[in-house]
Amino acid sequence: MNSAKLAALLSVFLVAGGVRAGDAGTASPSAAHVSYTADGRLEVPTTYRDWPFLTSGLDMNYASGEGGEDHHMFDNVFVDPDSLRAFRKTGSWPEGTVFVKEGREGLTKGSINRSGQFQAEPVMSLELHIKDSARFEGGWGFFDFGGNAPAQKIPLAAGCYSCHQSHGAVETTFVQFYPTLIGVARSMHTLSTDTSAGLARREQK
Numbered sequence: 001m002n003s004a005k006l007a008a009l010l011s012v013f014l015v016a017g018g019v020r021a022g023d024a025g026t027a028s029p030s031a032a033h034v035s036y037t038a039d040g041r042l043e044v045p046t047t048y049r050d051w052p053f054l055t056s057g058l059d060m061n062y063a064s065g066e067g068g069e070d071h072h073m074f075d076n077v078f079v080d081p082d083s084l085r086a087f088r089k090t091g092s093w094p095e096g097t098v099f100v101k102e103g104r105e106g107l108t109k110g111s112i113n114r115s116g117q118f119q120a121e122p123v124m125s126l127e128l129h130i131k132d133s134a135r136f137e138g139g140w141g142f143f144d145f146g147g148n149a150p151a152q153k154i155p156l157a158a159g160c161y162s163c164h165q166s167h168g169a170v171e172t173t174f175v176q177f178y179p180t181l182i183g184v185a186r187s188m189h190t191l192s193t194d195t196s197a198g199l200a201r202r203e204q205k
């Protein structure tokens with residue numbers, strides 16, 4: 001084969017490879033931790049319960065207009081292990097970071113329990129927050145699952161983005177509520193300076 005033919009053949013392979021890499025359903029940093037459909041919707045995550053646990057919030061209420069619930073709710077936050085490892089070294093989230101927040105009802109009556117609350121078996125809500133600039137405008141995407149169907153990314157105009165942007169302590173994440181991580185961010189100086197968490201403000205004179 002002469003060199004012109006070889007070059008032509010190579011370019012066919014390269015173009016084919018380029019098309020595959022650009023496909024919405026294939027590789028991007030977060031695809032190491034979650035799966036996407038060919039049209040870019042997120043599949044329900046199944047292994048996050050084996051990931052590192054960051055916190056359980058109980059009856060946290062930060063969305064205005066909500067509240068007055070007649071039941072108690074826990075939320076449990078998990079992050080993929082690779083990104084947690086990177087965060088411990090740098091105080092920032094790498095491309096590909098995936099957070100899962102699941103909601104479970106708090107119950108009092110059950111087995112030997114007499115006071116306090118424990119978590120019910122059914123998952124009542126499942127939300128994800130993913131850092132992947134190759135996929136999402138602005139770098140981060142939010143998802144919310146109502147059932148077993150793959151979820152579309154929540155549009156940028158939704159309240160998820162503005163609240164997380166204005167009040168998250170590290171980038172758009174609520175590290176101020178993750179007790180094992182806030183100290184890492186403090187020592188790495190990665191706390192947001194405009195956070196309403198009060199953490200950064202207290203540090204200014």
Ligand code: HEC
Binds near residue numbers: 100159
């Ligand atoms: C008014 C503020 C506010 C809004 C709006 C909001 N969140 Fe959050 N979010 C929080 C707070 C506070 C936490 C920390 C929860 C904890 O400590 O248990 C959090 C944590 C999370 C986490 C865990 C990872 C992280 O970023 O720290 C996910 C996932 C999440 N929210 C998804 C969503 C989604 C999806 C929406 C929109 C449907 C949304 N949030 C809207 C305040 C908000």
